[in-house]
Amino acid sequence: MALLRIPDEGRVLSDPEAIRSHLSPHGIWYEQWPVAGRVDRQATAEQILTAYAPEVDQLKARGGYITADVIDVTADVPGLQAMLDKFNKEHTHAEDEVRFIVRGSGVFHIHPNQGPIFAIEVMAGDLINVPAGTLHWFDLCADRDIRAIRLFREKAGWTPVYSGSDVAVGYQPLCFGPNYLPAGTPRAATLPELSA
Numbered sequence: 241m242a243l244l245r246i247p248d249e250g251r252v253l254s255d256p257e258a259i260r261s262h263l264s265p266h267g268i269w270y271e272q273w274p275v276a277g278r279v280d281r282q283a284t285a286e287q288i289l290t291a292y293a294p295e296v297d298q299l300k301a302r303g304g305y306i307t308a309d310v311i312d313v314t315a316d317v318p319g320l321q322a323m324l325d326k327f328n329k330e331h332t333h334a335e336d337e338v339r340f341i342v343r344g345s346g347v348f349h350i351h352p353n354q355g356p357i358f359a360i361e362v363m364a365g366d367l368i369n370v371p372a373g374t375l376h377w378f379d380l381c382a383d384r385d386i387r388a389i390r391l392f393r394e395k396a397g398w399t400p401v402y403s404g405s406d407v408a409v410g411y412q413p414l415c416f417g418p419n420y421l422p423a424g425t426p427r428a429a430t431l432p433e434l435s436a
């Protein structure tokens with residue numbers, strides 16, 4: 241279940257309806273899909289897409305997405321840091337960034353046109369949509385572990401368009417989910433493929 245933090249106001253929302261109410265004015269969807277018992281940790285991408293086909297098909301119809309794939313990132317992925325660093329800077333995309341978290345966790349920071357920056361920590365079972373053109377950045381949690389379904393129209397739409405702002409450096413990607421690691425652990429970084 242996601243957590244939504246508004247650092248500048250010192251507020252944390254954990255109730256799904258409160259989270260949805262906060263996200264809705266920004267055109268961001270937040271849903272929770274059941275995950276218990278649907279796939280195991282060793283499931284292939286095809287098995288995951290088959291298991292979640294009902295929800296994925298509904299999302300395709302809702303958002304006009306053409307296809308879906310699965311990304312799988314762990315801390316031992318070669319070259320991870322270089323890729324991660326591309327997406328923890330404020331950016332937008334030409335198309336929606338839609339992610340359903342099958343395993344692990346991460347943090348999206350959203351910089352809305354109006355109102356304070358907020359962070360959404362997503363965990364297994366969480367679906368989020370960051371609309372095209374929305375300023376945001378993404379970090380993994382400190383354990384650097386995530387597996388997610390991505391939906392898209394064209395992969396070219398995921399290319400990050402950087403705002404040039406360094407606002408992200410002022411917001412630590414704090415994670416408080418089941419894999420929470422205390423302060424002092426290395427700063428998590430962005431997952432390019434997930435965030436792209």
Ligand SMILES: [Fe+2]
Nearest residue numbers: 333337435436
């Ligand atoms: Fe992104």
